[in-house]
Amino acid sequence: MRRLSLSSRLALLFAACTAVVSLFAGVLFSRASEAHFVELDQQLLDAKLSGLRRALHDFQSSDSKVKLTEELSRQADLSLRITGSDGQRWYDSSANIPQLLPRPPGLSTVSHEGMDYRVLNAPLFADKPDSPQLTLLLDITHHQHFLQRMQHLIWLTVGLSALATALLGAWAARSGLRPLRRISAVASGVSAQSLNMRLPEENMPPELADMAHNFNAMLGRLDDSFQRLSAFSADIAHELRTPLSNLLTHTQVTLTRPRPIEDYREALHSNLEELQWMAQLVNDMLYLAKADHGLLMPKREPLELGQEADLLLEFFAPLAEDAQVKLSRDGNACMEGDRSMLRRALSNLLDNALRFTPVDGEVRVRIVEQPKGLSLTVENSGEGIDGSLLPRLFDRFYRADPARQEGSSEHAGLGLAITQSIIRAHGGQIRCESNDGWTRFVIELPRKNTL
Numbered sequence: 054m055r056r057l058s059l060s061s062r063l064a065l066l067f068a069a070c071t072a073v074v075s076l077f078a079g080v081l082f083s084r085a086s087e088a089h090f091v092e093l094d095q096q097l098l099d100a101k102l103s104g105l106r107r108a109l110h111d112f113q114s115s116d117s118k119v120k121l122t123e124e125l126s127r128q129a130d131l132s133l134r135i136t137g138s139d140g141q142r143w144y145d146s147s148a149n150i151p152q153l154l155p156r157p158p159g160l161s162t163v164s165h166e167g168m169d170y171r172v173l174n175a176p177l178f179a180d181k182p183d184s185p186q187l188t189l190l191l192d193i194t195h196h197q198h199f200l201q202r203m204q205h206l207i208w209l210t211v212g213l214s215a216l217a218t219a220l221l222g223a224w225a226a227r228s229g230l231r232p233l234r235r236i237s238a239v240a241s242g243v244s245a246q247s248l249n250m251r252l253p254e255e256n257m258p259p260e261l262a263d264m265a266h267n268f269n270a271m272l273g274r275l276d277d278s279f280q281r282l283s284a285f286s287a288d289i290a291h292e293l294r295t296p297l298s299n300l301l302t303h304t305q306v307t308l309t310r311p312r313p314i315e316d317y318r319e320a321l322h323s324n325l326e327e328l329q330w331m332a333q334l335v336n337d338m339l340y341l342a343k344a345d346h347g348l349l350m351p352k353r354e355p356l357e358l359g360q361e362a363d364l365l366l367e368f369f370a371p372l373a374e375d376a377q378v379k380l381s382r383d384g385n386a387c388m389e390g391d392r393s394m395l396r397r398a399l400s401n402l403l404d405n406a407l408r409f410t411p412v413d414g415e416v417r418v419r420i421v422e423q424p425k426g427l428s429l430t431v432e433n434s435g436e437g438i439d440g441s442l443l444p445r446l447f448d449r450f451y452r453a454d455p456a457r458q459e460g461s462s463e464h465a466g467l468g469l470a471i472t473q474s475i476i477r478a479h480g481g482q483i484r485c486e487s488n489d490g491w492t493r494f495v496i497e498l499p500r501k502n503t504l
Contacts, residue, residue, distance in 0.1 A: 067222030079207030344474030359385030
């Protein structure tokens with residue numbers, strides 16, 4: 054079966070609620086009216102009972118019969134039956150009185166031949182156990198007809214109210230859900246070529262404002278991711294085009310004519326360098342792909358960051374000496390993490406700092422313990438980076454220096470992206486600051502690896 058729409062469900066729900074409330078109110082009104090009529094009948098019969106008792110004080114006298122006739126004539130819908138203590142019928146004021154009537158004392162209701170009566174049984178003399186029994190019958194047929202008409206009206210009102218509420222509810226639900234249809238229309242129009250579509254948040258009701266905001270934020274993230282993916286694909290093609298072109302050209306030139314064995318050996322060595330660079334590039338891309346899918350699982354081993362930094366500084370010392378750059382380390386801290394991954398991240402930062410530090414400059418590594426973790430900073434002196442470029446430094450294949458030479462995996466623009474993936478895999482964050490002639494890469498890590 055086809056599922057009901059949300060508008061139909063709301064309309065039926067409104068109709069059901071209205072029907073239940075109307076029915077409940079109608080039943081209460083019907084019961085209250087019925088109780089009110091019973092109370093009025095009780096008061097009327099009690100008053101007539103007192104008058105009849107006075108009129109029948111001496112039932113055998115002729116004056117008593119005259120008073121009884123006068124008393125009954127005052128209430129046309131009132132009838133009286135008198136029975137003896139032995140159950141024998143003494144007197145009926147009307148021939149229409151039913152033959153069988155309830156005998157227990159008190160008020161009751163009887164139906165007979167389409168007529169309804171309120172019956173009150175009471176002794177003529179309350180202080181005598183063998184007193185004759187008075188049975189007063191009050192015709193309440195018109196009361197019952199009124200209650201029946203009212204019940205019919207209640208059911209009619211319930212039905213019409215439910216129908217009207219269903220129609221109005223459907224209209225109100227359809228009008229109220231118009232923003233949802235607008236969201237659906239925008240969602241159906243989203244494609245790779247139209248990720249710039251947005252919902253008008255200012256016209257949304259409060260209940261949908263957050264959803265519209267989150268939907269727009271999602272479209273923004275998708276647009277940004279798609280743009281990055283497109284740029285990433287173009288960068289991959291650009292990065293691989295140069296070495297492939299070099300390989301093809303070099304190989305074609307080598308094969309144009311017979312050459313000595315040493316020329317072939319030299320050509321193969323040259324091609325090998327290009328192939329090694331391409332292999333390193335592919336490995337780096339696979340590493341980042343694993344990071345994007347949460348497949349980087351750092352080990353948990355105790356590390357002393359000061360010692361790890363010293364080992365890397367010792368490795369980069371010859372390069373720093375050739376570039377006339379001073380290396381230093383300050384501070385120490387212990388943590389749990391993956392030694393090889395953190396060495397790779399720190400090595401990328403040191404290599405990047407050395408390449409952009411001028412002669413007689415300085416590269417410093419500072420490690421600071423913090424209440425909730427630790428901070429590791431790699432900073433270098435030299436020309437700063439424009440603030441507008443800082444957010445893009447960790448993008449893949451992004452180069453802050455357009456004049457940077459290609460030709461090695463070190464300069465492919467993936468080092469900082471890999472470093473960021475490693476730091477995030479350890480539950481930390483990395484950011485770049487550049488001011489006052491210093492460029493700093495600040496890493497904040499927890500003391501324990503949160504995997």
